[in-house]
Amino acid sequence: MSLLKSFSRRDKVFDFLVPAESPVDVRHGPILYLEDVSVSFDGFRAIDALNLTIDDGELRCIIGPNGAGKTTMMDIITGKTRPDSGKVWFGARHNLLTMNEPEIASLGIGRKFQKPTVFEALTVFENLELAMSADKRILPTLTAGMTPAIRERIGEVLETTGLTGLIHRPAGILSHGQKQWLEIGMLLMQRPRLLLVDEPVAGMTEQEMERTAELLTSLAGKQSVVVVEHDMGFVRSIARKVTVLHQGSVLAEGSMDQISSDPKVVEVYLGADVDEEVVRC
């Protein structure tokens, strides 16, 4: 009988019958796959034939001079910008170019913006509550109540991000670093498969940076994490694999040591004269 029932399960028969909200298929390794993606704004090619593959559970750093297309790349992955051409796949099953922002978010891609954006009028607890993966349609949201399971989950994330003592404070009074952690906490509440983190340590003190590095490395493995960062010291402290973007496409890829000894990379940074820190590295 149960065998018969198993035949009626659509998701077990043909891959193309699988409903869109099904889990991500990472059997083939990569969780994110960009192929030949291009986009231009008013004739300026912000992204030019970009190819990028992120493996499941990987922690990847992306560096590049200003205007290399790092933020545009994140916009494309999260559905904010549509590329002119190319393919963007999440796992082997989900074509991100056919989805809008909330769909992509509920699929398990979380994004942290460059400038910390938390809901300043709401408390730390409420910020995390809103971020939690749940039924996000109108009526379920209206009637949603607080359960011990939710409290426990929020408690866990508070602990991970070190914000337990600030649980009922409005997010608006947090320090810059605390806001960054709260925002990472909000991403964790979504139980994402892939975290996109844009310049997490901008404006942080040395100690805050160390804490952030610990936090991000502890996340990798459970989630895939993509970090865009300018601060080379920070990148060196967390990265296992680094991708260098330049003029909208990949210039080099490899370990930090490989990258910093790559003549092309050195030349780009020297020629563009943008990031002195890279030269130092």
Place this chain on the structure above:
Amino acid sequence: MQWLGRPFTERSTLIFLGVLFSALVLVTVLHVAVPQGHPLYVSAYTVNLLGKYLAYALLAVAVDLVWGYLGILSLGHGAFFALGGYAMGMYLMRQIGDRGVYGHPVLPDFMVFLNWDSLPWYWQGFDMAWFAFLMVLLAPGLLALVFGFLAFRSRVTGVYLSIITQALTFALMLAFFRNEMGFGGNTGLTDFRDMLGFDLRSSDTRLGLFIATGVALALGYVLCRAIVTSKLGRVCVATRDAEARTRFLGYRVERFQLFVFVVSAMLAGLAGALYVPQVGIINPSEFAPLFSIEIVLWVALGGRATLYGAVIGALLVNYAKTVFTGVMPDAWLFALGGLFVLVTVFLPKGVAGVLAYRIRRRRRDGDLSGGKEAMA
């Protein structure tokens, strides 16, 4: 249903309901039990005026719901108020029956005057109270649904949305001014006789309408409070402060905006429907952009994003308006403008902000003195 009960666990809601119901009882007692001529006697005129203020207060609550919590500054809520009013006006017109000036059994006077020989299709059914009362909610709700769907889907927000809501109410005003629309042109609908069998001119009916408006205000307040204290309310506040972030959390922001906008429009319609039988007329001037801006002023004065602030603002400004237009009619607009400037500069959180500050301070002082006593 847990979400509907949540407001009753809040102190501010209980205080609000307590004050409102005591006021209703007090006015009723002073009107009914105190003999005329006694200094404490509340006249039928005053009861009527207070009923009008309460309808305005409900309208202000509706505006505060979208402006205070969702960040949508609607400068066209007068349109929903007027539509609700017209739906009620159509019912009251049909109730006149053959007692009109021309004595036509079905057609309202202005249609006879225009030589129309039958009722337009959209006037059908308004002789039935249940249908008309349903339309009081559905007509503004439907307009808000279509308008909001188009606006929010295209992500029109901020000042652009304010401008098109203003255009919406202005366009409706021009349309309703036309005799061909079939809503009485610039005279509007008036000369009402009775409602649900009660004579609208009797003071008992007026008292009844006053109490009904008070109850509607209480219900509307509790509903809005239930919405803003739910998780949905927090999504609204999140949308107000960081719309893009909310979208990336997986909320379909435009649907939440639409939902709250429609609820607000329905409440505004209900306020209009309670207003019309009390003032005895509905005409296109209710669609005037200036009126919609005035509503926003009430809310700003009372204090945004508190709901009770909107009620305080509506009552204060309209009381001041009654006094001022009686004493110095020409000075009223200057007084209103001056008041608005003063409030924005000195009380950015409105009257409610001052109240909340005082209460917080008193509570803190109380805690301190309590601590001293404990130490002693």
